[in-house]
Amino acid sequence: MIEIRSFDSLGGANHGWLDAKHHFSFADYHDPKRVHWGNVRVWNDDTIAPGTGFPPHPHADMEIITYVRQGAITHQDSxxxxxxxxxxxxxxxxxxxxxxxxxxxxxxxxxxxxxIWILPNRRGEQPSWGAKPFPKGDRSGKFVTLASGMAGDEDALPIRTDARVLGATLKAGESVVYRFDDARRVGYLVPATGALEINGVALNARDGAAIQGETEIRLTATQDTELVLVDSADLQ
Incomplete structure (x- = not known):
């Protein structure tokens, strides 16, 4: 099953300095059918105006992955x-x-x-932060694991959860296949730019594809495309 969640159907709010779209229930947006997908709890599509940002605020017991699509983000923590x-x-x-x-x-x-926020497997551990460059050229025509809590992904940024965050770039007409370990896992995929077909289903830039019960997905770019996929544990 592949459910397309179009960009126009997403929740969100424009605060002036921040134009936010929410793939899942977040802040003042609540949809009981879009609370999480597997252990993925938040996927926000944020545009942040120059010279602004999120002032200091707390978090606990969450794995928070930030994928920068344009510009740069400057982080500071306690x-x-x-x-x-x-x-x-x-x-x-x-x-x-x-x-x-x-x-x-x-x-x-x-x-x-x-x-992207993913529910952790383990609680009560010391907080941590890390960042890493992932040149887009290294992802051309293939998936590269960006962050992972799964075995065998030592080159990725570590997260404390049963999930894998992957990125790929595809030229128009190019295809790539991703295989889940088994059909009990779920995936959530969003093209940052471009357009593609996922198992023959059309997906445009910033749309979401909620994937369940598939052991394999074939992605074929209909435009030059940059995409992010999360392979996660199914909590259902």
Whole structure:
């Protein structure tokens, strides 16, 4: 089963400095049919105006992955970590027992991010943060694991959950196949740019595809496409 969640159907709010779209229930947006997908709890599509951002605020017991689509985001937290993550790169924050952080767009142009929250397998551990560059050229025509809590993904940023976050870039007409370990796992896929077909179903930029009961998906780009996929445990 592949359920397409069009960009126009997403919840969200425009705060001026922040134009946010929510694939799942978040803040003032609540849809009982879109609370989570497997252990993915949040997928926000955020556009942040120059010189603005999220002031210091707390989190606990959540794995928070930020995929920068355009511009850059500057992070600072209560552990003393500081970092600037550019377009195409990824940062991960394991909130653990508690952490305060800020995320600002200090650039001269708008920054666009996907922010993905995944429920952790383990609670009560020390918080942590990390970031890593993932050159888009290395993802050309194939999936690269960006963050993972699964065995065999040592080159990815670590997260404390039964999930894998992957990225790929495809030229128009190019195809790639992803195989889930078994049909009990679920996937959520969003093209950051471009358009593609997933097992023959059309998907446009910033639409979501909720995948369940599939052991394999074939993606064929109908335009040059940059995409993010989360392979996660099914909580149902």
């Amino acid at each position: 552990l003393g970590n500081k970092g600037r993550t550019e377009a195409g790169d990824v940062q991960v924050m394991s909130a653990g027992t508690g952490i305060r952080h800020s995320e600002y767009n200090l650039e001269s142009t708008a920054t666009q991010i996907f922010q």
